[in-house]
Amino acid sequence: MTAARVLAEWALGPGPAGAPPEVREAACRHLLDGLGTAVAAGRTRIAAPAVTVARGLGGPAEATVLGTGERGSAVAAALATGTLVHALDFDDTHAGGLVHATAVVLPAALAVGEEVGASGAEVLAAAVAGYETVCRVAAAVPHGFHTRGLHATMSCGVMSAAVVAARLLRLDADRTVDALGIAGSQAGGLLEFLSTGASTKQLHPGFASASGILAARLAAAGATGPDSVLEGPHGLYAALAGRTVDAGAVTAGLGESWETTRITVKPYPACQLMHVTLDAVAEALRGHEVRVSEVIEVVAAVHPDSAAIVCEPAERKARPRTPYDAKFSLPWSVAALLLDGEVTLATYSPQSLRRPEVAELAARVRTVVTPAGTSGTVAADAPGRVLLRLAGGRVIEGRVPGSVGGPDRPLGDIELDAKFTANVAGDPKETAELARRVRGLADEPDLSTIAALADRLARPAPEEQR
Incomplete structure (x- = not known):
């Protein structure tokens, strides 16, 4: 079986929902951290171009465009949220894959979860599937994409967003494999911003999240993609990382060892x-x-x-x-x-x-x-x-021995909550309620309250709107 087939069958099965408590807790911690960085970016308007474009795309009122009080298509909302999560470079990182995992998982989970009216438990399971996918796909070639001048977060994140969307859209395994194959043709993300200081890197998770949702929708509509998208002779690794990778390098230990628990929460808003x-x-x-x-x-x-x-x-x-x-x-x-x-x-x-x-x-x-x-x-x-x-x-x-915030030197709940509160910098009661609901995501009937709270808190202050 190809890596895409193994990933798809696992992601759609009982594994993500039945993950150990520490895995589900880690996923909630990272979703909380990501919402905090998204709110901070919305409040300070640092990702204003992406939010402006997302609002202009319009479409059916499927999901919240954070910080605007408006709704648009799930694709448009994911473009904005992905950029918001990553805009301050304060979002989490998986060391093995050198990817910003939440920046591609959260936007797809939030947008498609709102679109289909998914329960918190369903969204959490989809997020776990997405975390495992992006971390494993990237870690199979450590620093491989960066060596070739590509941002692994976008190159691999589009695959993760496709998995998240596929699970929430209830695609079957064949259609999910197609979604992964289609997503691979949208992988990219140039690191040329390093030469000029441009802000293109901020956009990469937004591109990846939106493209992953598009891939899942195209697969649902009947478009097909190669099941060898990862390890094939012209697949993701050969074309973008210049390496030959066995499928087992991506899927070994899937559902037994959990990369979701090995993601670093950043204490500094920098690389x-x-x-x-x-x-x-x-x-x-x-x-x-x-x-x-x-x-x-x-x-x-x-x-x-x-x-x-x-x-x-x-x-x-x-x-x-x-x-x-x-x-x-x-x-x-x-x-x-x-x-x-x-x-x-x-x-x-x-x-x-x-x-x-x-x-x-x-x-x-x-x-x-x-x-x-x-x-x-x-x-x-x-x-x-x-x-x-x-x-x-x-x-x-x-x-x-390693950086603070990593799996061997993790931020405690007090430190994580302090970072979240500082990033949100909003009404204390609403901030506390948002944190409580995200930590207890599995008990939420849907995402409506979480999305509404995050939307209000992410709105720029009047002086910042001028």
Whole structure:
């Protein structure tokens, strides 16, 4: 059987709904985190172009376009929500696949779930199927898509959204395989934004979510897709990752080992690949009083796959051109952490970006690429190490085994709730109610209350609408 066939039959079966309690809990935590980042993006209008286009697409009133008080087609709503979840780069990451899982699972689950009037339990099962799909499809070729200049979140996320939609639309296995085959022809997502600081990466999960729903609808209408879409000679891996992959690499342990529990919740609104370095800097400063004027040099050991994205070219990374550019600059982010003592959404505001003292300190951050064999299995799961060289010859070292928020160093419920509350920044009662309902998703009769709450909380403040 092909990987698509195995995935489809499992995703439509009892496995996702019967997942262990810790898996269902993890899925709810990630859906909550994703709604928080979506609300923050809606409130600040950072994804306004995608929301504007989604509203203009119109269509039947199937699903909520968050932050607008309006409804549109499920495809349009997913385009907006996918962009909103990812726009601040504060959404979760699966280290093995280096994909933003919730950014492609939540939009499809919310939009199609609203469209068909699914219960919370049905939506949760579809989300689990989607999480397992995107993480496994991406992790079969660690860093493979990124090496070829493609964003794995879009390349693999379209497959996940197709699975979520297929389950909620109650397609059979044959039609779901077709949906996966059709979705594969819509995979892509160029990383060229790294060269200019453009915001195209924000759109990728929106594209993937909308395209996955379209794929499922096309399959339901009779369109066909190749069942060898993943491992075939011209399939996803051969064409976009330049690798030959056995179907077993995607489906091994499916329903027994759960990737949903291995997704990292971000404590910093920036590229996951530099989180471990930020954690190492924070560890180095713990218990030490360091004045920025004392810092002669910061030396960071970085995984080679990370270096290509967040460290090079060094001269440009020290002076990012846009806020989104800064979110992919390890030297600039380290400098901001040293100066401010924290990295928050405000760190990457246009006003913050214009600070000359950050750029000056960023020029003193040097990265040393570690041999791949000694730096961890994959870049997003590698350990972190920094040396702070100070005036007078003093050297402070910081080491961490992995980034905070990952499966081995997870954020507790208190920290997750604090992140969610800060992102939402809305009415405390409505914020608490939304959190409670998402955590108890399986008990919701449908998505109407969750969607209405998220929609109201995501609306820009009057001063931000002008």
